[in-house]
Structures are given as C-alpha cells and as structure tokens.
Amino acid sequence: MRAFAGDLPIVLEDASVVAGALTILDRVSLRLAAGAPTALIGPNGAGKTTLLRLAMGLIAPARGKVSWDGSESSSPTRRALMFQRPVMLRRSTAANIRYALAAAGVGRSERAARVSELLALVGLASLGERPARRLSGGEQQRLALARALAKDPAVLFLDEPTASLDPAATKAVEDVIRAVSSRGIKVVLATHDLGQARRLGGDIVLLHRGRVIEVSPAAAFFSNPKTPEARRFVAGELLV
C-alpha cells in the first residue's frame, strides 16, 4: 500500500463556490476517503466539474473550507486531474508524458522507463512518436490519463473521462481506471453516464443545482435510492 499522508481524506465543509451572482456550489459537505472509486453524478451544470477543481485545490471556496488530511493548504503534488477536454501539448505522445514526469520532479534517468511503462499501461506503446494532437479522441483521453498518472498520484480526479467516446474506446479507458483503482489510487470521477457510475463507482454522490443530494454506496444507490431526485435520476427521468 502507498502512503496517503498529505492528501486523503479530502474533507469539504459547507464549501460554496460563486461566480458573480451565480452560486455554482452551495454549502457542499463531503468526505472523500481512500477506497473504491467515488462517482459524482448529476445533470449538466450540477457543479461536478467545479467540485473536482475544488477538491483538486485549483480553486478556493468562497465560503466554507476544504482540507486535505486535515491541512487546509496543500499543493497538488500527489493529486492529478484529467480535464473533460484534455489539452495535448504540441509534442509527441511520449514527450507529453515525459513533460508530466519532469513537472512531477521525476529524475531524468528514470523518465525513459516510466514513459514506456505509462504508455504500455494505457495501450499507446506503439504511438509514442506520433504528435499528440494527431491521436484520435479515445487515444488522447488515454494519453491524458497516462499524463495524470505520471505524478504517481494518491488521488486521481477524472472529469467525464469518456464523454463522446464510442463503446470500445470507453471500455479501454474504463479498464485503465479499474487498473489504477486496484493499485490503491483513489479515483473520483464525474460522469453523467449512469452506466459508467454503476460499472466503476464504489460510492455515488448525486449533485443537483450545486448541492449534494445524496451520498450512498453504489449498490444501495441504484437498488434503493433514498431521495426523490435520486429515484427520478436512477429511473432515467430527466432531472432539470
């Protein structure tokens, strides 16, 4: 097992995020601890992405607080975030990973071995020299995943990791996520794909209009949702 000191658990206490007059997250309290993946679900605009950025430490709450293993200031050296539309650096696939390794402080001598290891993990071993921007959508998504893993994170945040991918590409990405999770890395993923939440989620957090509506273990959430919003969401009704 790896040491989690410095990152987990991530605790949000009454955390709010506002943009102008708009409240994006409204007094969210949540505890993200080591263990199975946590899936954040909810309709578009529910605040999933903002919650990920907040827990990553990229933005500060307007009110309330966020702490990582009890500390309110913690640089994201062991936390990684994969954006919904990851930006490929204008370099080769391998160079993108090499860059992330260098940014994470991995020594020059170790980089080559780690690059091959990460490329193999995400199934891009044969595409190392291709310009990253020429990769297909699914390949870019997997490269972004490898780049996020370069810093050897304790927590990995994934924002809609398979949005707009076809089933085969989705499966490839989900397989990597499962492998990552089984290595003891805490995965927190935002998705509006209920099937994905069911396949990957250990815990489910339902967000709606910036509020946490329900937090349950996945099995209980899908078989016996407690709140009316969760019942409607699970039943496939449109939650607006």
Next chain:
Amino acid sequence: MPENASALQLVLSGDPALYAIVRLSLVVSLSAALFATLIGVPFGALIALNRFPGREAVVVVLNALMGLPPVVVGLAVYLLLSRSGPLGELGILFTPQAMIVAQTILIAPIIAALARQTLEDLWNEYRDELAAMDVGPLGRIATLIWDARFSLVTALLAGFGRAAAEVGAVIIVGGNIDGFTRTMTTAIALETSKGDLPLAIGLGMVLLAIVILVNALAWGTRSIGQRVAG
C-alpha cells in the same frame, strides 16, 4: 562597377560593390532581428502571462507601435546619438551600430506584439493543464516559448522583413556613407535620384528575392511546425 552594365549583369556577375551593400544590409537587419527577438519575446511573454492594472493599454500601445514610422525612429535615435544627445559620447552616429540600434527599436514592438498574441493564445489553452501539473512560473514561460517556437520564428522573420525593407531609419542614423553605411534601400533611393538605374534595379531585384526567401522560410517553418507538433 563596370560602366553601362545592365542590372541583371550586375547581379549575376557578383559585382563586388553591389554585394558589399547586400552584405551590410543583411548584417544590420539580421542583428536587429536577433536583438529585437531577445527583447521582444520575453517582453511579450511577460504581458501574455500576467494580469496587472493598465495591461490593456499596454497591449494597445504595443500593437500601435507595430506601425511605428521608420523616419520617426530614425529621428529619435539620431537625437539620442548625436554629439549633443544623451548618448552622444558613444560616438556611434553614422555607423552600422547606430543602424542596428534604430532597426532594433523599430522591430522589437513587432516581435513583442506577435509573440504576445501567440503566447497568450497558447497560454489560454495550456493554463489549466499546467496548473494541474503544478508547473511553476518559469517552467510555464519556458513551455510556452518552446511549444510556440515555430510561430515565434515566423515573428522573427516578419521583423527581419520589415527591417530589411525600411529606408527611413537607416538613412537618418547611418547617413548612407558609401562603402560604410550604405544599405540596399538607401542605395536604391540614392542611385534612383542620381539616375544610375541599373544598380538601383539590381539591388531592388536582390531585395525582392530576399523578401520572397524570408516568406518562403516563414511558410516552411509553419509546415514543419505542423508536422512536428500536430
């Protein structure tokens, strides 16, 4: 220079007087482009990556300076370097050094403004990823300059093209001294007024060829960049 030689003969026979002028022009304008890049790219990067009061005014002024009239730059540098000016003691007025200074001032804003735009666009694209990767301020600038290197070379070539083609600044601070500060553009202006059209036309042909070459290089850089970086 042989009497009655045609423009084409001068160019093709490698006339020494003509090529001395071409060489000086290239040395002056390439040096200016190099210095202007060393000044302009970091300055552009500084503006691109930072938010400060009055930033928009700085950007507007910088963009406006791209159209700086060469004669005005020449006049300002002349005043600076003339014997009674603040830098008169350097004694470099009417030398190639003065011409390099003037052209550097002329094109540094062009390179800075183009670099600012390029780096800012790339920064908007990279910002979140670099923040998530926890890259420090110097690392960010280095990353942006490296990943934008092909566009920045194009900016350098644009600056060089402008410097090689201008006449106003170099004629004022260089003085168009035969064999010492005479460039292609000042020679063309002089020879045309003297009626020595073959030399003027020959230099004009070389100048045009250089301008076309610079644009071909810019185009080539762009396509190499697309192949390498996607």
